[in-house]
Amino acid sequence: MKVLIVASECVPFIKTGGLADVVGALPAAEKKLGAEVAVMIPKYSRIAEEYRFHMTHVIDFYIDLGWRRQFVGVDMLEKDGIRYYFLDNEYYFKQNYVYTDGDFETERFCWFAKAVLESILRIGFEPDVLHLNDWQTGLIAMLLNEQYRHHNALRDVRTVFTIHNLRYQGLMSPLFANDLLSLGQYALSKIEYYCFANAMKAGIIYADAVSTVSPSYANEIRTAKYGETLDGLLSSRGDGITGILNGIDRKSYNPWTDKALSCRYSKNSLAGKAKCKAAMQSDLGLRVDPDAPVASVISRLTNQKGLDLVDQVLPGLLDLGMQVVILGMGDAWLENRFGSLANSDYGRGRVAFRCEMNDALARRIYAGSDMFLMPSAFEPCGLSQMIALRYGTIPVVRETGGLADSVIPYNKFTDEGNGFSFRNYSANELYNACRDAVELFRNDRACWQRMVVRAMETNLGWNESAKQYLAMYSRISGK
Numbered sequence: 494m495k496v497l498i499v500a501s502e503c504v505p506f507i508k509t510g511g512l513a514d515v516v517g518a519l520p521a522a523e524k525k526l527g528a529e530v531a532v533m534i535p536k537y538s539r540i541a542e543e544y545r546f547h548m549t550h551v552i553d554f555y556i557d558l559g560w561r562r563q564f565v566g567v568d569m570l571e572k573d574g575i576r577y578y579f580l581d582n583e584y585y586f587k588q589n590y591v592y593t594d595g596d597f598e599t600e601r602f603c604w605f606a607k608a609v610l611e612s613i614l615r616i617g618f619e620p621d622v623l624h625l626n627d628w629q630t631g632l633i634a635m636l637l638n639e640q641y642r643h644h645n646a647l648r649d650v651r652t653v654f655t656i657h658n659l660r661y662q663g664l665m666s667p668l669f670a671n672d673l674l675s676l677g678q679y680a681l682s683k684i685e686y687y688c689f690a691n692a693m694k695a696g697i698i699y700a701d702a703v704s705t706v707s708p709s710y711a712n713e714i715r716t717a718k719y720g721e722t723l724d725g726l727l728s729s730r731g732d733g734i735t736g737i738l739n740g741i742d743r744k745s746y747n748p749w750t751d752k753a754l755s756c757r758y759s760k761n762s763l764a765g766k767a768k769c770k771a772a773m774q775s776d777l778g779l780r781v782d783p784d785a786p787v788a789s790v791i792s793r794l795t796n797q798k799g800l801d802l803v804d805q806v807l808p809g810l811l812d813l814g815m816q817v818v819i820l821g822m823g824d825a826w827l828e829n830r831f832g833s834l835a836n837s838d839y840g841r842g843r844v845a846f847r848c849e850m851n852d853a854l855a856r857r858i859y860a861g862s863d864m865f866l867m868p869s870a871f872e873p874c875g876l877s878q879m880i881a882l883r884y885g886t887i888p889v890v891r892e893t894g895g896l897a898d899s900v901i902p903y904n905k906f907t908d909e910g911n912g913f914s915f916r917n918y919s920a921n922e923l924y925n926a927c928r929d930a931v932e933l934f935r936n937d938r939a940c941w942q943r944m945v946v947r948a949m950e951t952n953l954g955w956n957e958s959a960k961q962y963l964a965m966y967s968r969i970s971g972k
Contacts, residue, residue, distance in 0.1 A: 494527070494528045494529065494621055494622070494963065494966055494967070494970070494972055495528070495529045495530075495531075495618070495619065495620045495621045495622075496520075496523060496528050496529070496530045496531070496620055496621065496622045496624055496966060497530075497531050497532075497533060497613070497618065497620035497622070497623050497624065498516055498519065498520060498530065498531070498532045498533070498624045498626070499532075499533045499534075499609055499623060499624065499625050499626065499630050499633060500512060500513075500516040500532070500533075500534055500625075500626040500627070500629070500630065501534065501535065501591070501592075501602075501605075501626070501627065501629040501630070502516065502534060502591060503516040503517050503532055503534050503577070504516070504517030504518070505517060505544070506534065506537075506540045506541075506544055506577070506579075507534065507537050507539060507540055507591060509591050509592065510793075511657065511739070511874065511875070511876045512626060512627060512657050514739075514741070514742070514876055515626075515657070515706070515739050516532060516534075516626060517742070518740065518741070518742045518955050519955060519958070519959060519962070520532055520575045521573060521574075521575065521955075522740070522954075522955035522956055522958070522959035523959045523962065523963060524574055524575060525956070525959070526956075526959055526960060526963055528963060528966075530575055531575065531576040531577070531578060531618050531620070532575060532576070532577045532578065533577075533578040533579075533580065533609055533612070534577070534578075534579060534580070535579070535580055535585070535586045535601075535605055536566070536568060536579035536580060536581040536582075536586060537586050537591060538583070538586065538587045538588065538589065539589065539590075539591065540579070544570060547570055548568040548569065548570045548579060549568065549569055549570070550566070550567075550568055551567040551568060551569050551578070551616055552566075552567050552612075552615050552616060553565060553566040553567065553581075554611070554615065556604075556607050556608060556611050558600070558603060558604055558607065558673045558674070559672045559673050559674075559675065561673075563582060563584070563604055564581075564582050564584075565580060565581070565582060565608045565611065565612065566580070566581030566582070567579070567580060567581070567612050567615070567616055568581060569616075576618070578612065578616065578618075580605060580608045580609065580612060582604060582608070585600070585601035585604055585605075586601065596665075596666065596669055598665075599663075599665040599666065599669055599670060599673070600669075600673060602629045602632070602663070602692070603632060603670060603673040603674055604673075605629065605630075606630070606632040606633045606635075606636055606674070607636060607674065609630075609633050610633065610636055610637060610641050610647065613646060613647065613650075614644055614646050614647070619646045619650075620650060621649070621650065621651065621966070621970045621972055622650070622651050622652070622653060622966045622969070622970055623637070623650055623651070623652045623653070624652075624653045624655065624962070624966075625652060625653065625654045625655070625696060625700065626654075626655050626657060627655070627656065627657045627658065627661070627693075628661060628662050628663030628691075628692040628693040628696065629663065629692070630654070630696065631654065631663060631692040631693050631694070631695040631696030631697075631699075632670075632674070632692050632695050632696075633652075633696075634652045634654055634695060634696050634698075634699035634700045635676070635680060635684065635695040635696075635698075635699045636674065637650065637652065637699070638699050639676065639677070639680050640675075649970075651701045651702075651966075651969040651970045652699070652700040652701050652702075652969075653700060653701065653702045653703075653704060653962075653965060653966065653969070654696035654697065654699075654700035654702070654703050654704070655703075655704045655705065655706065656693070656696075656697075656703065656704070656705045656706070656714070656734075656873070657705075657706055657873055657874075658873050659693070659714050659719075659720070659721045659723065659873070660721050660797075661693075662686075662691050662692065662693035662694070662721070662723075663691065663692030663693055664686065664689040664690070664691055664692075665689060665690050665691075665692065666689070666690070667681050667685065667688075667689065667690040670690045683695075683698055684698065693723070694723065694726065697723065697726055697727065697730070698726070701969040702732065702735065702965055702968070702969050703727075703730060703734050703735070704734065704735040704736065704737055704962075704965065705734060705735075705736050705737075705873060705874075706736075706737065706738070706739045706873050706874035706895060707736050707737075707738045707739070707873060707874045707894050707895035707898045707899075708736030708737075708738065708898055709736065709893065709894050709895065709897045709898050710736060710871075710872075710873045710874065710894040710895060711733075711734045711735065711736030712736070713871070713893070713894060714727055714734070715727050715728045715734065719871055735961075735965060737958050737961045737962060737965075738874065738895060738898050738899065738953075738958060739874040739876060739879075739895065739958065740879070740953050740954045740955035740956075740957075740958050741876055741879045741880055741883065741953055741954070741955075742955070743883065743953075743954045746856075746880050746883045746884070747883070748765075748766070748860055748883070748884050748885070748949075751856055751860070753852075753853040753856040753857055754769055754856065754857060754860050755768065755769055755772040755773075755857065756768040756769050756772070758860075758885075759949075760885070760945075760946045760949040760950060763885065763942065763945065763946075766860060766861075766884075766885055766945075767783060769857065769860040769861040770783065770787060770860075770861040770862070770863070771783065771861075772857070772861065773787075773818070773857055773858060773860070773861030773862070774787070774816070774861070776857070777818060777845035777847070778841075778842065778845055779816050779818070779842060779843065779845055780816070780842045780843070782816075784935075785814060785815070785816050786813075786814070786815050786816070786863045786864060786930070786931050786934045786935070787815070787816045787817075787818060787861065787862045787863050787864070788810065788815055788816070788817050788818070788862065788863065788864040788865070788866050788889070788927065789817070789818040789819070789820070789858045789859070789861075789862035789864070789865055789866070789886070790803060790817070790818070790819045790820070790821065790865075790866050790867075791820045791821060791855050791858060791859070791865075791877055792820075792821045792823075792867070792877065793821055793822070793823045794819075794821045794822060794823025794824050794827040794828060794831075795823050795824055795827075796824070796870060797869060797870050797871065798867070798868075798869050798870075799866075799867070799868030799869045799870055799891060799918070799923070800823075800824075800827050801827075802868045802918070802919075802920045802923045803819075803866060803868065803923075804827065804830055804831075805920035806920050806923050806924045806927065807834065807844070809924050810924070810927055811839075811840070811843050811844070813927070813928060813931050814931070815843075815927070815931060816843050816844070816845075817843070817844050817845075818844075818845045818846075818858055818861075818862060819831050819835075819844075819845070819846045819847070820846075820847045820849070820850075820851065820854060820855055820858055821848070821850070822848055822849060822850060828848050831844070831846040832846050832848060834846070856884075859880055859881055859883075859884040859886055860884045860886070862881075862886045863886065863887065863934060864886065864887050864888070864889055864927070864930055864934075865877070865878065865881035865886045865887065865888045865889065866889050866923075866927070867881075867888060867889070867890045867891075867896060868889070868890065868891045868915075868918075868923045869890070869891055869893060869894070869896060870891075870893075870918055871893055871894055872891075872893050872894040872895055872896050873894050873895060874894060874895030874898075875890075875894065875895045875896050875899070878890055878895075878896055878899055878900055878912075879899055879951075879953045881948075882899070882900075882911060882912070882948040882949065882951045882953065883948075883949065883951075883953070884949075885945040885946070885948050885949045886948070887911070887912050887913065887930060887941075887944060887945065887948060888900050888911075888912040888913070888948075889912065889913045889914070889923070889926050889927055889930055890912060890913075890914050891914065891915055891916070891918065891923075892914045892915065892916050896914070897914070899951070899953060900912040900914055902914045903929075903933070903944060905933075908940060908943065909947075910944065910947070911944060911947045911948040911951050912948070913926045913927075913929055913930045914926065
């Protein structure tokens, strides 16, 4: 089985969110199960020189985008037995950003869609399955079926389209998209969306199989509440939508080997976690107190992540004696609120806020916290709660999407579970869940430690998920 995974980002080369983590980890898991896997992404100028230096040039050629004659360069880097292809065009991807908007965003990912298919015809890697990810790749499934099936190398290729976040759909002017890709009226009518062309819709309609990144999200997006106006289309697919829970790279996220931590630890030796907590409290200006429960948030600061609820309950959490650490960037009003509270007399020593994206600091916060808050309005999968579990930090989450699939609520009668959860999008319910967690932390430390061990034992690696993806590939390709 030969698989080409196509996406707009991939760890360790370029990352803005969880998509990059998935595309970075899934290929290795599939390779271990016997698949031959390659990855293809744009060659952004922000890719570090340490990777660019080791790339080898494969080929270059030109493609037509309407009246435009545009360059395509293909570079390749092999890492851990996986081939990574980088499609190069400095006009589209030399900027100091990953994503933008408007017609230029439409043009650069129309170029990417066509460049992917044209590259497959030239690089000598002919996949059985194209695994496409999110709206930036949706047009590839459309072009393959409408314009490229006559090529021998693409005649039998099958496609999987994975929805990582349905909210972002790649809306574009149909006239402009047609000018770039010569789609024709029939194809444009199939992806019409309130006078726009919809790249996410293209992927859903044209792919041989559609998946999402958790079973619960697969069910949720077929409802009006979570379907982002595409619930009818998603429900209409006769073969359904397959939900496959993401995993995390357990080798990278390992508190026993993580070099970012001040002290390492494992489920069999938890003393180091207490030392990580003290070091984090000191470094972030919190009062060093082993008995103060520390809750953390590591997130984009948006209402989607439930940060408006966190803002509402923060005073109550401080009254419970908690300390709160927030790391992230996002909406200005949330940055201002958290920054003001951390710098106020009321919050000083009890609230720490860092307005940045810092992987090493994030790892120290995961390790040094007792609890992790993730009360998302919706969450296709979520990786942060999985990382928290790996580091023995107890999640407090809302029961939605991948949060519901990965966090098992604590049951005081059976002493089971690896976290705390609540159902409705409510500040009161978030507060109550945090209060329950604080009470257990304070009143039964032995029980809390057992839950920490269960959290660290939670199996959230990629092996089972990779098996499910390979089964899907086999189903649609017959191989």
